[in-house]
Structures are given as structure tokens and as C-alpha cells.
Amino acid sequence: MNFQSVLATGLNxxxxxxxxSRQVFRGPKPNLKKPYIACIGGSETYGRFAQEPWPVQLEDHFGHVCANWGTPGAGASFFLKDPVLLEAxxxxxxxxxxxxxxHVVSNRLYSVYTRRNLRLRTVSPMLQALYPEVEFSQFRFVHNMLIALHRVSEDRFAVVELEMRQAWLARMRELMTDIETPKILFWFSDSSPDDPDRMQPSIAREMAPPFVDRAMIDELRPYADIYVEYVASAEAADGPRIPGLKPPRVARRCPSHVMHYEAAQLLSDPLSRLLGLSLM
Structure with a gap:
């Protein structure tokens, strides 16, 4: 089935x-009896609205099985909570x-659900004291809460931002330490980690990965063998998606088909160098 026919009928x-936890992952299910590359991340790795996400295209380009364990909305704790997945x-x-x-990592101010990291589970007395005028029961999703808190007080939101930074760094370090194999830390986005708007809640939804900037990446890089940064051109970012039953504006938040293709190409060479292999 070609891209145009998939565009017309939607994705499987x-x-x-x-x-x-018997978590749902995107197929095809990998054959782990063969040597394989593990690929983990959030919605961008899963490949929502993409016919062939970058792990699939990397497998085609690189010639090794690439297991796509990306999960929509996942944070680092999602993978830390599943020992079977960590071992794999x-x-x-x-x-x-x-x-x-x-924002999808539990911290001292709020917690998220173990398997649905986008959803707000509880807020702490500390956050309630910081924002006594806010009715927290109205929020189901973390991002909506963060937008509201920023609008109430940018000064107080600096406390929330600092807590998110520290919790993210702690969990990402833990994840990268617990995975005992050569690792590539991969920035996959249509915006740079240097963009100053990345930490603005009303804008961050459109700038995956939200609430992560260059300073945070620099602190994490020593835990990876290689850091690869892909920032899409305007042309690639405007490439086609397959919205299916969703409106195009929702699909636009996810990487385009061209971005996935270019990301796989960019990863192939450092991955081959990391493993001492020649590309097919």
C-alpha cells in the first residue's frame, strides 16, 4: 500500500x-531472538500519524531488527516501572x-499515572500552598494544569519549572544508567533545544519534547555514548501526516513522514560506528 492510499484509508x-504490564506497543512485533536495536521514547518514537516511524525506517536502512517501544505520552518513569522492558x-x-x-514525570509537586503519564494523578500540599487560588480538581491532564498555573503567576511558576527540571534529570539519569548497553541519546523535533519558548506552557505543546532545553540536554549527555540531534527544516516539518479520524491540527503536533525518514538516515551512521558495523 503506497502513502497516498494509506492517507485515504488511515493507519493500522x-x-x-x-x-x-502487557503494555500496548506499535507493531510489527519484533523478533528478539535475533540481534536487535531497542528504540524507546514517547509519541514521536511510536509514530502517531506516521506510516513508517523512524525505528521502522532505521531497520530498513541499518539492516538490524529495531524494536519500537515508543509509547504515546511516555516519560522516563514509564520505562523504569517495567523491569521486563528494561531488561530487553x-x-x-x-x-x-x-x-x-x-512534564510527564512525577515530582514533589504533582504525580502522573504510571502508564498514562500525560494524565494528572495527584497534586501535593506543597503545590496547593503555592497556588491556593487554583481549583486543581478541574484538571485531568498535566499540560492543561501547567498552562493555568503559568497564567496565574509566572513568578510562582518558576518553582514548578525548577521542580520539573530536577525530576526529569533524575529519572533520565536513572533510566540511562539502568540500561546496560551502548546508548544513543536522540533529540527528535522540529524545534531546537536552544529555542527560548520551549519552557512556555502555552507554546510547549507544539514543541516536542516539551519543557526540555539545551541546559538539561547538556547535563544528560555524559550518560550516553553518543548524542544525536535532529531538528527538522521547515520543509520537512510541513511534510505529510495521516490524521485518519483526527483533525489535521492534532496530527500537526506529531512529526511528519519526511522527519521520520530524515531521522533514520541521521541515526544510521552513528549507530553503525557505535557497534563497529558497516552499513548495508
Missing amino acids: YREYRWGR CSNARACVIAVMGA
């Missing part, structure tokens, strides 16, 4: 359940860890 993600990542020849958002 061929999802399957696997891991300790450690057993891979290498693991590509796509940078995930900072």
Missing part, C-alpha cells in the same frame, strides 16, 4: 501487548533513547 498501527533494552546491541518531555 498493528499494536500488540508485551512486557510486565539492556539485552539489545544498542538502545536509542529519544528525549521525552519533562
Whole structure:
């Protein structure tokens, strides 16, 4: 089936359940009896609205099985909570860890659900005291809460931002330490980590991975064997998506088909160097 026919009929993600929690992942289900590369991350790795996400295209380009364990909305804790998945990542020849958002990590101010990291579970007395005028029960999703808190007080939001930064760094360090195989830290976005708007809640939704900037990446880089940064051109960012039943504006928040293709190409060479292999 070509891209135009898929565009007309929608996507089949061929999802399957696997891991300790029987989490749903995008297919095809990888054959882990062969040497493989583990690919983890959030929605951008899963490939929402993309016919062939970058792990699939990397497999075609690189010639190794690439297990796509990206999960929509996932943060670092999602993978830390599943020992079966962590072990599979450690057993891979290498693991590509796509940078995930900072807002979907539980911290001292609020917590998220273990498997649905985008959803707000509880807020702490500390956050309630910081924003006594806010009715927190109205929020189901973390990002909506953050937008509201920023609008109430930018000064007080600096406390929230600092807590998100510290919690994200702690969990990402833990994840990268626990995965005992060569690792690539991968920035995959249509915006640079240097963009000053990345930490603005009303804008961050459109700037995956949200609430992560250059300073945070620089602190994390020593835990990876290689850091690869892909920032899409305007042309690539405007490339086609497959919205299916969703409106185009929702699909626009996810990487285009061209971005996935270019990302796989960019990853192939450093991955081959990391493993001492020649590209096919």
C-alpha cells in the first residue's frame, strides 16, 4: 500500500501487548531472538500519524531488527516501572533513547499515572500552598494544569519549572544508567533545544519534547555514548501526516513522514560506528 492510499484509508498501527504490564506497543512485533536495536521514547518514537516511524525506517536502512517501544505520552518513569522492558533494552546491541518531555514525570509537586503519564494523578500540599487560588480538581491532564498555573503567576511558576527540571534529570539519569548497553541519546523535533519558548506552557505543546532545553540536554549527555540531534527544516516539518479520524491540527503536533525518514538516515551512521558495523 503506497502513502497516498494509506492517507485515504488511515493507519493500522498493528499494536500488540508485551512486557510486565502487557503494555500496548506499535507493531510489527519484533523478533528478539535475533540481534536487535531497542528504540524507546514517547509519541514521536511510536509514530502517531506516521506510516513508517523512524525505528521502522532505521531497520530498513541499518539492516538490524529495531524494536519500537515508543509509547504515546511516555516519560522516563514509564520505562523504569517495567523491569521486563528494561531488561530487553539492556539485552539489545544498542538502545536509542529519544528525549521525552519533562512534564510527564512525577515530582514533589504533582504525580502522573504510571502508564498514562500525560494524565494528572495527584497534586501535593506543597503545590496547593503555592497556588491556593487554583481549583486543581478541574484538571485531568498535566499540560492543561501547567498552562493555568503559568497564567496565574509566572513568578510562582518558576518553582514548578525548577521542580520539573530536577525530576526529569533524575529519572533520565536513572533510566540511562539502568540500561546496560551502548546508548544513543536522540533529540527528535522540529524545534531546537536552544529555542527560548520551549519552557512556555502555552507554546510547549507544539514543541516536542516539551519543557526540555539545551541546559538539561547538556547535563544528560555524559550518560550516553553518543548524542544525536535532529531538528527538522521547515520543509520537512510541513511534510505529510495521516490524521485518519483526527483533525489535521492534532496530527500537526506529531512529526511528519519526511522527519521520520530524515531521522533514520541521521541515526544510521552513528549507530553503525557505535557497534563497529558497516552499513548495508
